[in-house]
Amino acid sequence: MKRSKQAKGAIKKTRSNESLKEKHPLRVYCRLRPLQSDNESSCVTIEPPNRLLLTVTDGSRAGFEKQFRFGFKNIFDETSTQEQVFNETSLPLVQNLIGGRNGLLFTYGVSNSGKSFTMDGTPENYGIMPRSISVLFNSINSRQAPKYLFKPDRMNSFDVQPQPDALLERQRELMASMKNPRSAKKRNPCADLRGGQLSSPKLEVNEENVFAVFITYIEIYNNCVYDLLEDNQAEDCTRIRPLQPKIIREDGTKNMYVHGVDEIEVTTPEEALELFYRGQKKRRLAHTALNTESSRSHSVFTIRLVQTPMPRDVDGAGGDKKSLSVSQLSLVDLAGSERTSRAKTHGQRLREAGNINNSLMTLRNCFELLRENQLSGANKMIPYRESRLTHLFKNYFDGDGDVRMIICVNPRADDCDEINHVLKFAEMSQEVKVNRIRPVKDVPCSSTAKRKPPSGESKQPNVLVPPESNSSNLNTSFLVSCRFQQPFPPVPDFSNLVDIGYIAETLKILLARKDRAKELQTHVKSLGSSLRVELESVCCEASSKQDDLKRLADLNREKEKMIVELQRKIHEMDTTKLNLKMKCTSTEHHLWSRENELADKEHQLTKQQEAREREKMRMKDQINQKTEKLAKELQRQKSQMEMELWQRDRRLRKVKKILDGGPGTHFTPSTASSETDIAQSCEPLRPSNRPLFKTPSKCTESALDLASSKPGRGRENMAAAAAVNPRTYRRSRSAGPGDVWLDHRPPNLPPDTVFQPLMKKSHPVTKLTDIRDVNKSSKYCLTVLDKDSDGDVETCLYKGDVLPTPSGGAQVTFNDVEILKQKSPINSPPRKRASDSNATPQDVEDRCALSVEGHVKKSRR
Numbered sequence: 032m033k034r035s036k037q038a039k040g041a042i043k044k045t046r047s048n049e050s051l052k053e054k055h056p057l058r059v060y061c062r063l064r065p066l067q068s069d070n071e072s073s074c075v076t077i078e079p080p081n082r083l084l085l086t087v088t089d090g091s092r093a094g095f096e097k098q099f100r101f102g103f104k105n106i107f108d109e110t111s112t113q114e115q116v117f118n119e120t121s122l123p124l125v126q127n128l129i130g131g132r133n134g135l136l137f138t139y140g141v142s143n144s145g146k147s148f149t150m151d152g153t154p155e156n157y158g159i160m161p162r163s164i165s166v167l168f169n170s171i172n173s174r175q176a177p178k179y180l181f182k183p184d185r186m187n188s189f190d191v192q193p194q195p196d197a198l199l200e201r202q203r204e205l206m207a208s209m210k211n212p213r214s215a216k217k218r219n220p221c222a223d224l225r226g227g228q229l230s231s232p233k234l235e236v237n238e239e240n241v242f243a244v245f246i247t248y249i250e251i252y253n254n255c256v257y258d259l260l261e262d263n264q265a266e267d268c269t270r271i272r273p274l275q276p277k278i279i280r281e282d283g284t285k286n287m288y289v290h291g292v293d294e295i296e297v298t299t300p301e302e303a304l305e306l307f308y309r310g311q312k313k314r315r316l317a318h319t320a321l322n323t324e325s326s327r328s329h330s331v332f333t334i335r336l337v338q339t340p341m342p343r344d345v346d347g348a349g350g351d352k353k354s355l356s357v358s359q360l361s362l363v364d365l366a367g368s369e370r371t372s373r374a375k376t377h378g379q380r381l382r383e384a385g386n387i388n389n390s391l392m393t394l395r396n397c398f399e400l401l402r403e404n405q406l407s408g409a410n411k412m413i414p415y416r417e418s419r420l421t422h423l424f425k426n427y428f429d430g431d432g433d434v435r436m437i438i439c440v441n442p443r444a445d446d447c448d449e450i451n452h453v454l455k456f457a458e459m460s461q462e463v464k465v466n467r468i469r470p471v472k473d474v475p476c477s478s479t480a481k482r483k484p485p486s487g488e489s490k491q492p493n494v495l496v497p498p499e500s501n502s503s504n505l506n507t508s509f510l511v512s513c514r515f516q517q518p519f520p521p522v523p524d525f526s527n528l529v530d531i532g533y534i535a536e537t538l539k540i541l542l543a544r545k546d547r548a549k550e551l552q553t554h555v556k557s558l559g560s561s562l563r564v565e566l567e568s569v570c571c572e573a574s575s576k577q578d579d580l581k582r583l584a585d586l587n588r589e590k591e592k593m594i595v596e597l598q599r600k601i602h603e604m605d606t607t608k609l610n611l612k613m614k615c616t617s618t619e620h621h622l623w624s625r626e627n628e629l630a631d632k633e634h635q636l637t638k639q640q641e642a643r644e645r646e647k648m649r650m651k652d653q654i655n656q657k658t659e660k661l662a663k664e665l666q667r668q669k670s671q672m673e674m675e676l677w678q679r680d681r682r683l684r685k686v687k688k689i690l691d692g693g694p695g696t697h698f699t700p701s702t703a704s705s706e707t708d709i710a711q712s713c714e715p716l717r718p719s720n721r722p723l724f725k726t727p728s729k730c731t732e733s734a735l736d737l738a739s740s741k742p743g744r745g746r747e748n749m750a751a752a753a754a755v756n757p758r759t760y761r762r763s764r765s766a767g768p769g770d771v772w773l774d775h776r777p778p779n780l781p782p783d784t785v786f787q788p789l790m791k792k793s794h795p796v797t798k799l800t801d802i803r804d805v806n807k808s809s810k811y812c813l814t815v816l817d818k819d820s821d822g823d824v825e826t827c828l829y830k831g832d833v834l835p836t837p838s839g840g841a842q843v844t845f846n847d848v849e850i851l852k853q854k855s856p857i858n859s860p861p862r863k864r865a866s867d868s869n870a871t872p873q874d875v876e877d878r879c880a881l882s883v884e885g886h887v888k889k890s891r892r
């Protein structure tokens with residue numbers, strides 16, 4: 032019978048080891064929660080057996096829809112019970128736990144999707160965690176080790192305590208509960224699993240082992256780890272101290288654990304649930320727009336199972352640390368991912384949401400990289416350390432234990448976008464293979480145990496320890512008697528009184544024994560005194576060690592304070608970093624919008640410039656056209672004027688001919704034919720580009736030449752030069768008597784020969800030496816003498832006012848011109864009386880035009 036059991040165990044072990052070498056994909060389940068009201072519509076449909084169809088609408092009026100399909104290990108619809116979910120997802124993990132294998136189960140989803148409901152449930156409808164505890168205790172109930180036999184060594188492992196120490200601790204606990212009976216009564220009613228009538232299956236356990244259950248409960252809040260079971264009541268019991276952040280460490284076997292958390296041993300499921308509710312009170316929950324009790328942290332409830340083969344000796348000796356097997360099941364209720372716009376979070380809640388989303392993002396990144404490494408054989412570094420969540424479960428993802436995930440979905444159509452993200456992540460996670468590189472530590476098998484408890488004993492919870500009375504009632508005299516080597520003689524037959532020798536012999540033995548007893552007593556006494564001395568020295572040493580310990584504890588406390596302070600600073604810096612990131616993003620956004628504006632403006636400017644260029648071109652064209660038109664018009668007028676001039680010139684020649692009195696020459700009214708003839712004959716003489724006026728100096732010279740030319744020369748010469756007739760000399764009438772004049776005339780202008788103004792007070796311009804003379808003058812007169820081709824003399828007097836300038840100089844404003852044209856007596860026709868009957872009206876007009884005197888133009892500038 033025994034042998035067959037051993038064989039069975041061996042087969043089981045080989046099979047499990049074989050299965051451990053395989054790679055298992057991460058098992059992902061999906062659970063849909065019921066809709067909260069009839070007004071809500073669902074965006075998911077289950078396509079049996081295990082596919083989920085998600086319909087995403089884009090929210091626009093057009094109602095554009097997209098459909099996505101996701102496959103899972105199993106899908107629990109809205110009607111699924113907590114028991115169904117537990118049996119499928121977690122029961123195998125509890126079985127593994129009892130079999131000595133680690134397990135990790137976490138719920139993931141959007142806020143208000145039912146994660147906490149699935150993991151913890153309610154007192155009316157227990158979730159995975161209470162059910163796991165119930166099944167565990169139901170299974171190991173008869174195989175529990177006495178409490179305090181195993182003690183956490185605070186380095187993620189356990190020590191085996193000596194029986195007396197464990198007994199002492201039990202007694203202390205008993206005394207404390209007796210002293211304070213209220214604490215026992217203050218139990219949370221929700222923790223009463225039997226009241227909830229939870230029916231739990233009983234799993235197979237190794238009958239040769241004993242078990243102890245330890246609980247830890249932590250939360251990861253704002254990327255800091257807090258122990259929810261820490262006693263944070265101040266010593267005076269009046270106030271609550273804030274929880275201190277803990278650090279994550281690696282133990283001797285490279286397993287990650289939270290250092291310094293309270294690991295509390297529980298012997299009943301109620302105790303375990305009590306701890307859960309105790310921790311739950313400290314957990315950070317808050318009201319958001321999505322959930323009235325939204326988890327603001329990731330919670331990790333860990334059940335640790337310690338098992339060891341039953342000790343060989345009656346008194347419990349033989350329990351060895353090396354023979355311990357520790358397995359754990361971590362149940363993680365992740366905080367929900369949430370869009371802050373939808374959860375309507377601000378301030379502290381917003382910061383929490385940021386941290387939650389960051390840690391979930393790191394989890395996502397880790398899974399993605401793990402998958403990439405596994406698919407491509409790459410060896411990229413997985414950023415476990417970026418978040419406490421992934422850092423703590425690094426070992427699971429690296430292959431130590433079974434990992435399962437339940438995706439919780441609230442199938443509201445409003446959440447479809449976020450659900451899509453979650454489901455995509457879940458589908459991707461299924462491709463991650465949890466590679467069990469380290470074989471699961473074998474559960475110690477007690478095949479070597481010599482003693483098997485009697486069948487009736489299995490009903491008792493404490494199977495490891497014999498009844499305390501057994502050890503405490505050990506009779507020392509009996510022990511002492513065991514050391515007498517000389518046995519009593521066989522008991523004689525007392526009916527035969529002849530055997531007196533027996534009495535003597537017995538007496539002798541008794542005396543010897545008495546001596547021996549005395550001897551032993553002395554020996555014991557001496558041993559006792561030496562033991563006392565030794566004990567005293569040990570006590571001394573212990574007290575000094577205790578002092579050392581105290582000192583070290585103080586030091587440790589200070590260090591821990593420092594660590595806390597540093598963590599706080601890191602936390603602050605993280606927050607600052609986050610804020611800066613947000614600022615940076617908003618600034619970038621601002622910059623981007625400004626750049627866009629600038630580009631718009633530049634575009635507008637370019638357009639305007641182009642329009643202006645086009646307008647300019649159009650105007651240029653117009654100007655060119657007008658210029659051309661004007662030039663043509665000018666040209667036309669010029670030619671017309673030239674024609675008029677030429678005609679006048681021709682008429683003059685005709686007159687000249689008449690005056691010359693050549694034979695047969697007489698003035699006839701012009702006819703078309705005779706005019707043409709004269710025009711033809713005079714054509715070579717027609718002036719081309721002849722200036723109307725010469726510069727004053729030139730004019731003056733030519734006038735002087737004329738003046739100096741002597742009479743009596745040939746008629747031809749006289750006709751060519753202008754003649755000044757001193758008799759026709761006229762005075763200008765316009766020189767006011769009271770004005771001081773600046774007289775500007777050609778230097779060698781002969782006096783009394785030309786038309787000159789009479790200036791009483793004048794300064795000749797050529798003799799000016801002082802600027803004050805200019806400033807004293809009020810009038811200016813420029814005299815210009817000119818002659819034309821016919822020898823006529825034209826005298827122009829340009830008059831103006833002398834005005835002072837702001838810089839102290841003077842300027843002239845011309846306002847009058849007097850012109851005298853004196854016809855050459857040589858070229859002039861003989862004077863005709865008005866009664867001359869031969870004079871034609873045309874002739875009179877011509878003559879009048881040739882002798883003009885007076886104010887031609889009066890202009891003011």
Ligand SMILES: Nc1ncnc2c1ncn2[C@@H]1O[C@H](COP(=O)(O)OP(=O)(O)OP(=O)(O)O)[C@@H](O)[C@H]1O
Pocket residue numbers: 063064065109140141142143144145146147148149322324325326327365366367368439
């Ligand atoms: N399957 C379900 N059946 C009935 N009620 C459910 C179910 N799932 C969730 N609920 C209810 O929905 C509400 C919100 O659920 P829960 O608090 O578990 O969401 P959560 O995902 O944990 O949210 P958060 O991430 O914000 O903490 C609770 O009142 C819960 O009782």
